[in-house]
Amino acid sequence: MVGTNRDDIVKSISDPEKIWDVVIVGGGATGLGAALDAAARGYKTLLLEQADFAKGTSSRSTKLVHGGVRYLAQGDIGLVREALYERGLLLKNAPHLVKNESFIIPNYEWWGGAFYTIGLSVYDLLAGKLGFGRAKHISKKM
Ligand SMILES: Cc1cc2nc3c(=O)[nH]c(=O)nc-3n(C[C@H](O)[C@H](O)[C@H](O)COP(=O)(O)OP(=O)(O)OC[C@H]3O[C@@H](n4cnc5c(N)ncnc54)[C@H](O)[C@@H]3O)c2cc1C
Numbered sequence: 001m002v003g004t005n006r007d008d009i010v011k012s013i014s015d016p017e018k019i020w021d022v023v024i025v026g027g028g029a030t031g032l033g034a035a036l037d038a039a040a041r042g043y044k045t046l047l048l049e050q051a052d053f054a055k056g057t058s059s060r061s062t063k064l065v066h067g068g069v070r071y072l073a074q075g076d077i078g079l080v081r082e083a084l085y086e087r088g089l090l091l092k093n094a095p096h097l098v099k100n101e102s103f104i105i106p107n108y109e110w111w112g113g114a115f116y117t118i119g120l121s122v123y124d125l126l127a128g129k130l131g132f133g134r135a136k137h138i139s140k141k142m
Contacts (some may be wrong), residue, residue, distance in 0.1 A: 067086075068085045120135035
């Protein structure tokens with residue numbers, strides 16, 4: 001086991017005799033998750049990051065476990081279903097990390113209320129049993 005000293009770590013991974021089961025390039029959310037999963041399964045895992053962990057796109061994320069609602073507007077139903085399924089599994093498997101959060105979507109056009117109410121109802125239906133609850137239309141008066 002190598003400590004946290006960078007020189008010691010670099011020296012230890014430079015050993016040509018050392019054999020890794022899994023080598024991951026990139027320590028963003030994807031690489032870190034894959035490395036954790038591989039290590040938890042007992043694989044000798046090496047994670048290589050050129051800058052700092054989660055420094056790239058992962059540092060910009062709003063951290064929403066969303067179900068890909070914007071892909072619904074693009075008509076990509078398959079992707080939305082997959083994202084909603086994954087969202088549901090995350091809530092089931094990691095309730096200490098994922099919680100339900102309500103949003104109010106303001107609309108400024110005469111058609112906005114119907115557009116979002118219908119769209120979000122379809123979105124809720126696509127989530128099936130893993131849904132987080134139904135969207136509802138609220139008027140100016142509530
Ligand atoms: C503004 C914004 C908001 C977002 N909000 C959300 C959200 O709410 N919910 C959501 O699910 N997703 C969101 N996303 C998308 C999400 O952030 C990305 O899908 C995710 O962070 C991608 O992670 P990644 O590990 O694939 O890539 P990255 O985080 O970019 O990690 C890649 C890593 O690889 C390293 N690397 C690259 N080349 C090499 C190399 N040759 N050698 C070593 N290391 C290398 C980089 O330094 C970097 O650290 C958002 C994205 C943005 C930009």
